[in-house]
Amino acid sequence: MKTGFIGLGLIGGSIARAVRHFYPDAEIIAYSRTRASVEQAVADGVVDRIPDGVGEDFADCDYIFLCAPVSSNAKYLEQLKPLIHSSCIITDVGSTKTDIHEKVTELGMEENFIGGHPMAGSEKTGYANSKRILIENAYYMITPTGKNPDGAVDRYRNFVASLKALPLVVDYRTHDYVTAGISHLPHIIASSLVNLVKDSDTENGLMKLVAAGGFKDITRIASSSPEMWEQICMTNRKNISSILGDYIVSLTQIQKELDNAEQGSIYHLFETSRDYRNSLPAKGSGALQPIYELYCDMVDEAGGIATLATILASNQISLKNIGIIHSREFIEAVLRIEFYDEQAMVQAADILRKHRYVIYER
Numbered sequence: 001m002k003t004g005f006i007g008l009g010l011i012g013g014s015i016a017r018a019v020r021h022f023y024p025d026a027e028i029i030a031y032s033r034t035r036a037s038v039e040q041a042v043a044d045g046v047v048d049r050i051p052d053g054v055g056e057d058f059a060d061c062d063y064i065f066l067c068a069p070v071s072s073n074a075k076y077l078e079q080l081k082p083l084i085h086s087s088c089i090i091t092d093v094g095s096t097k098t099d100i101h102e103k104v105t106e107l108g109m110e111e112n113f114i115g116g117h118p119m120a121g122s123e124k125t126g127y128a129n130s131k132r133i134l135i136e137n138a139y140y141m142i143t144p145t146g147k148n149p150d151g152a153v154d155r156y157r158n159f160v161a162s163l164k165a166l167p168l169v170v171d172y173r174t175h176d177y178v179t180a181g182i183s184h185l186p187h188i189i190a191s192s193l194v195n196l197v198k199d200s201d202t203e204n205g206l207m208k209l210v211a212a213g214g215f216k217d218i219t220r221i222a223s224s225s226p227e228m229w230e231q232i233c234m235t236n237r238k239n240i241s242s243i244l245g246d247y248i249v250s251l252t253q254i255q256k257e258l259d260n261a262e263q264g265s266i267y268h269l270f271e272t273s274r275d276y277r278n279s280l281p282a283k284g285s286g287a288l289q290p291i292y293e294l295y296c297d298m299v300d301e302a303g304g305i306a307t308l309a310t311i312l313a314s315n316q317i318s319l320k321n322i323g324i325i326h327s328r329e330f331i332e333a334v335l336r337i338e339f340y341d342e343q344a345m346v347q348a349a350d351i352l353r354k355h356r357y358v359i360y361e362r
């Protein structure tokens with residue numbers, strides 16, 4: 001099997017690593033704007049060869065993954081059209097799908113193109129942050145064109161599943177409607193909120209100084225790549241604008257309720273959102289990998305962490321990560337303990353409570 005990558009950053013690098021892991025004999029070629037990262041991928045044994053550009057070397061690929069920002073991906077289709085053989089599947093990983101599907105139709109490439117979008121990632125960019133397990137257990141949306149030959153969509157779906165992601169076949173317009181709500185609008189909200197705080201801060205920057213967990217939780221994604229998010233927003237403008245309009249209406253309503261001291265309505269806002277948020281699937285298949293963590297009050301004394309770690313180790317519970325939280329809202333020192341799976345986390349909470357530790361769960 002031969003797989004080609006165009007763009008080898010966080011997502012391209014992660015998929016290439018997964019292909020290398022599950023298909024050790026696969027031939028993998030990659031071209032990217034930043035040559036240094038592809039050179040690193042060759043040194044890591046992830047990529048076999050770096051073509052000079054998008055040319056003949058891609059001609060006999062079974063799969064070609066377009067993993068650059070969305071508008072750049074669409075531009076490569078034209079270059080690939082005269083090169084590819086009839087059973088090659090060109091796919092992309094872009095966060096928006098309508099734009100690239102329209103380009104595919106315009107170029108008459110519907111038989112060879114199947115859109116893809118792993119619902120996994122982070123605010124980080126670049127090959128250096130890529131990980132083989134990034135797409136593991138994450139939904140991977142697949143958007144066929146409707147003109148793919150018999151068996152092609154199943155072949156691609158099985159390939160995605162073999163990389164341990166969870167394939168989900170979706171119409172590309174539905175994809176863009178859904179992602180506008182759960183991904184694109186949240187990014188706009190996070191970034192605009194950060195800018196609002198920046199512009200509203202006191203002269204001595206007190207807001208920035210005391211910004212606590214809640215603010216940091218909901219604004220993490222504001223650290224994402226501006227280049228990538230500019231292109232996402234420009235290629236899903238209608239859906240984003242529509243849901244942004246609904247959001248503005250809901251904010252205006254909340255402002256009115258505050259101005260009129262409508263206590264019950266404000267309670268209702270927090271009650272309904274809490275219930276829906278708590279009903280989200282707890283693990284697997286989110287944009288983020290599940291995190292199994294506990295917080296524990298610590299008495300600030302030498303050997304405190306060692307004692308706790310020993311208790312867990314003597315119960316055969318492995319720790320993924322452990323650390324004291326420095327910037328926090330808690331009164332005492334608080335330890336954050338991360339586990340590999342849910343069972344270990346539940347068991348650890350039970351054991352530590354029996355040892356009289358105060359445990360907080362998320």
Ligand SMILES: NC(=O)C1=CN([C@@H]2O[C@H](COP(=O)(O)OP(=O)(O)OC[C@H]3O[C@@H](n4cnc5c(N)ncnc54)[C@H](O)[C@@H]3O)[C@@H](O)[C@H]2O)C=CC1
Nearest residue numbers: 007008009010011033034068070072094095121122125126
């Ligand atoms: N970051 C995330 O969490 C997710 C991103 N995506 C999609 O994945 C794609 C890539 O995003 P990331 O890997 O996060 O970005 P990234 O910035 O980590 O990687 C992009 C790569 O493409 C290369 N590149 C940029 N312009 C290029 C061009 N014109 N020709 C060739 N290579 C070019 C860059 O050098 C870099 O290696 C985007 O389309 C994005 O919408 C999808 C799911 C999650």
Ligand SMILES: O=C(O)C(=O)Cc1ccc(O)cc1
Nearest residue numbers: 095119120121122123221287
């Ligand atoms: O960091 C996060 O939580 C993300 O939201 C990552 C992400 C970014 C873009 C996508 O198209 C899908 C997932």
